[in-house]
Amino acid sequence: MTDIRVARRALIARVLEGDGEAARSDRRAAYEDAGLTGALAALVGKVAMRSAEIDDADFAAVRAAGLSEDQVFEIVVCAAVGQAARQHDAALAALDAATAAS
Amino acid sequence: MRLSILDRGHGVGAKLLFAAIRAFSRQPAPDTVKLVTYRPDFFGDNMKRVTDEAMRGPSAWSVGDRELMAAFISNLNACEFCIKAHTAVAARAYRDDARPAAVLASLEEADISEPLRATLRMLAKLTRDHALDANDMRAVLAAGVSRTQIEDALAVSFAFNVMNRLASAFEFAVPGPKAFEAGAKFLLARGYR
Numbered sequence: 522m523t524d525i526r527v528a529r530r531a532l533i534a535r536v537l538e539g540d541g542e543a544a545r546s547d548r549r550a551a552y553e554d555a556g557l558t559g560a561l562a563a564l565v566g567k568v569a570m571r572s573a574e575i576d577d578a579d580f581a582a583v584r585a586a587g588l589s590e591d592q593v594f595e596i597v598v599c600a601a602v603g604q605a606a607r608q609h610d611a612a613l614a615a616l617d618a619a620t621a622a623s
Numbered sequence: 624m625r626l627s628i629l630d631r632g633h634g635v636g637a638k639l640l641f642a643a644i645r646a647f648s649r650q651p652a653p654d655t656v657k658l659v660t661y662r663p664d665f666f667g668d669n670m671k672r673v674t675d676e677a678m679r680g681p682s683a684w685s686v687g688d689r690e691l692m693a694a695f696i697s698n699l700n701a702c703e704f705c706i707k708a709h710t711a712v713a714a715r716a717y718r719d720d721a722r723p724a725a726v727l728a729s730l731e732e733a734d735i736s737e738p739l740r741a742t743l744r745m746l747a748k749l750t751r752d753h754a755l756d757a758n759d760m761r762a763v764l765a766a767g768v769s770r771t772q773i774e775d776a777l778a779v780s781f782a783f784n785v786m787n788r789l790a791s792a793f794e795f796a797v798p799g800p801k802a803f804e805a806g807a808k809f810l811l812a813r814g815y816r
Contacts, residue, residue, distance in 0.1 A: 522771035523680035525673050525778045532669035541665065564792075570753070572791040573701035580625045590628045591662075598666050601788035604753070609781040612745075612755050616773055619760035 533606060536599050542591040543599075551596045552603030560586045561596065568600035624654060625794045629661050637661070648805040654704065654795035655786070670785065675815035677778035684775055686811070687716035688739060691723055692779045695743050698727050699750040700787035704795040709783075711800075711807040741766030742776050749780060 537548055550556040554569040560582035567575045583593055624630045633641075637660035641652040659667030678689050690713035697705035706727070713723040725733040730743055741763045749755050763773055 523676050523682050523775045523778050525676050525680075525781065528669060528672040528676055529781065532666075532673055535664075535669055536666060539665070568788050568792050572788040575792050575794075577625060590626045590632075594626055594628065594661070595665065597792050598789065601785050601792070604788065605781050605784035608749055608753050608784055609777055611753075612749050612760075612777050612780070613774070615755040615757050616760045616770065616777075618757035619764060620770055 529606070529609075533602060536595070536602055541595045542589060543595040547592075548595055548599045551599040552606075554600060554603060561588070564593075565596065565600040568597055569604040572601075624657070624796070625792070629654070629657050629793055633657070633661055637663075648802075648809070650798065650802040650805045653708075653798070653802065653806055654790070654793070655708070658789060658793065658795075670782075671815050673778075674782045674786070677775070677782045679814040682775040683769065683772050685716070687713055689775075689779050690716050691726060691739075692743065692746060692776055693783045694723055695726060695730075696746055696750050696780055696783040697787050699747055700784070700791070702787035702790050704790045704797050705783065705787050707797065707800075707803050708806055711803040712810050715804075715807045715811055738766050738768045738772070742768055742773065745773075746776060746780050749777075750784065 533552075537552055538545065541548060543551075547557070547561070551561075551565045551568075554565055557565055560579075564575070564579045564583050567579060580593065583596075584590075588596070637657075640656070640660060644650070644652045644656065659671055661667065678693070679686065682689065684692075690709050694706055694709035694713050697709055710723045710727065714720045717723070722733070722735065726735060726743065730740060730747070733740070735743075745755065745759055745763045748759055760773065764770070
């Protein structure tokens with residue numbers, strides 16, 4: 522079987538805890554899709570739940586709020602990785618529940 | 624791209640890579656390559672490791688099956704670049720253009736194995752509803768899919784639920800069919816590293 526556990530852990534640790542242009546607290550909040558406000562919360566929420574609906578105005582709004590392009594890059598990456606990780610964890614938990622009960 | 628740094632902010636090494644891609648494939652570097660080579664220490668290097676293991680690591684699923692899962696998930700996330708890219712790789716891996724198109728058109732009617740269909744059904748629910756329960760997994764197991772096959776399919780799902788979101792958010796340019804053919808040839812020969 523494939524084993525992405527080590528690589529997944531490294532990916533998440535790097536974007537959340539490593540050096541970056543965005544504050545670690547904002548990267549964490551984007552990853553969790555929780556605790557942000559205003560334009561940043563709107564963009565992060567769309568990345569997590571409705572990414573096909575993102576438009577130029579979402580990016581213009583976070584840039585107008587003072588974020589640099591590198592900060593936006595990091596925040597969007599954290600939001601995408603966070604939602605994918607939550608779905609992955611939920612599915613693995615469902616698999617554990619299914620195999621434990623059988 | 625909605626961020627100019629992802630088009631033009633790369634270092635010398637990445638720019639040389641883009642020139643090599645243009646020279647060998649006669650196509651510009653795709654936006655996926657631009658994304659994973661921008662500040663690769665932050666995201667791209669680790670993401671390539673995740674994706675290569677999920678898509679090319681040892682698995683009971685064939686490369687074609689996993690590329691089909693990638694195209695299928697991308698379709699549910701409405702990510703045009705990723706749908707076209709991975710439909711092309713799946714078709715090339717299967718040596719069958721019709722199968723990926725049939726699955727994307729109608730999962731229930733497509734001519735594929737029942738274990739693969741049950742797995743794709745589960746991936747559809749996860750991608751659409753962002754959640755699953757034990758009964759969903761029991762249905763996949765009952766179709767004859769092993770636990771490790773489910774874990775392998777979920778690894779594909781993790782990788783593409785990241786990349787679909789980023790391709791849509793950053794607005795990857797969608798090139799013509801020749802570019803996706805060149806990309807598919809490369810991804811089958813070299814993987815995602």
